[in-house]
């Protein structure tokens with residue numbers, strides 16, 4: 001039985017470990033630098049008893065296998081189910097998301113501009129957009145781009161959209177249907193249901209991290225090595241060395257650490273230029289604000305809100321106490337907000353002032369009324385927050401990933417594969433499951449290899465494309 005070493009105990013590494021166990025492949029070990037499982041999907045409880053995620057994590061799924069695993073980890077009763085209520089705050093008002101379907105709520109001058117742009121694009125023929133900015137302009141028109149999409153996307157991504165590709169958009173950005181926009185306008189109708197995540201589930205207790213703690217607890221504990229940072233990888237000798245001086249041999253290595261770090265740890269400096277050009281990322285600064293009292297009525301059912309304007313540093317705020325009452329110490333007396341601020345070389349932030357700027361922004365956007373209601377503040381900076389879909393990304397991946405695979409190293413997950421379009425929890429977990437199926441049973445990966453297919457529907461388990469010879473092994477039952 002070949003030794004399989006897994007780097008990282010986020011959803012991807014845990015998905016791989018769980019699948020190996022299911023298949024009876026006991027010769028694996030997982031190395032994780034931090035003291036607990038979860039990675040970017042971990043949760044924390046602050047000194048005042050408020051629970052925080054690393055940014056509002058909502059749970060939705062493209063996979064039956066993932067759904068079954070979620071029930072197994074937390075039980076049927078371990079989940080709360082929510083209707084997505086997302087809104088844009090701008091021009092001093094809330095506009096339902098998707099914004100473009102609800103522009104009737106804009107002031108007349110903005111509405112006019114957006115409609116003129118939408119009419120203009122119906123006159124243009126189809127042109128293949130060279131970058132994300134072109135795609136926005138071609139898909140939404142000049143007005144919507146200027147009023148919302150360009151300022152908002154810069155705030156989220158922290159990169160100018162002309163430096164990003166338009167390959168990843170797929171289901172992640174709702175495109176515009178002019179007839180629908182006009183219908184909503186004429187009938188004064190709010191159009192709020194769109195996309196794969198119009199309902200979502202969230203753990204009753206413990207935040208998103210509860211899922212991954214439960215997943216890790218089901219695995220043999222002696223194969224999970226926490227507080228174990230990988231410091232070097234010898235591709236020839238197939239060994240991994242750790243900060244505490246230990247050395248581990250592998251036949252296959254499943255790496256979920258950032259691909260840029262894998263390049264460094266293996267000394268493959270020939271990929272540095274491609275990585276610098278193609279593997280862009282932004283950092284995520286997360287601010288948890290625990291509050292006394294109750295949210296004002298307008299926030300009572302809202303899940304998250306987008307903020308395109310420059311009267312606040314954050315692009316998104318989640319009413320985290322609406323996800324679960326257990327995210328606050330006592331829901332009768334407290335509530336909570338979680339704000340996200342992006343950061344990159346194109347959008348630096350002043351760490352020393354950011355908390356104050358966030359609180360000022362919460363007041364400016366009227367999410368909170370009085371500074372004195374704040375009873376707790378919590379901050380987390382994820383150095384690697386979003387894998388930016390840069391223009392040279394796919395060329396870089398085409399050069400780097402096959403090289404590592406030729407050395408029995410499989411880099412998967414949010415920053416392992418660097419594909420934003422398949423980097424949510426469900427995708428990441430399944431990338432771990434699918435790479436194990438590939439190594440053990442020769443099944444072709446779906447999520448890593450074909451993001452559009454992965455995102456096109458809910459996939460049965462086993463995947464339809466897997467060949468009959470593999471089915472006996474793929475079925476966990």
Ligand SMILES: Cc1cc2nc3c(=O)[nH]c(=O)nc-3n(C[C@H](O)[C@H](O)[C@H](O)COP(=O)(O)OP(=O)(O)OC[C@H]3O[C@@H](n4cnc5c(N)ncnc54)[C@H](O)[C@@H]3O)c2cc1C
Nearest residue numbers: 008010011012033039040041055057058230413414424425
């Ligand atoms: C702000 C934000 C909001 C998000 N919102 C959602 C959402 O709403 N819904 C959703 O489904 N997903 C969301 N995600 C994505 C979700 O967090 C990821 O899908 C998931 O965590 C990726 O899992 P992973 O295992 O690939 O990587 P990670 O979670 O990054 O795990 C990698 C692990 O590798 C470890 N590691 C790194 N270097 C080393 C080393 N040298 N040695 C040993 N270990 C190492 C790290 O400590 C980490 O535990 C969000 C992410 C962010 C940042």
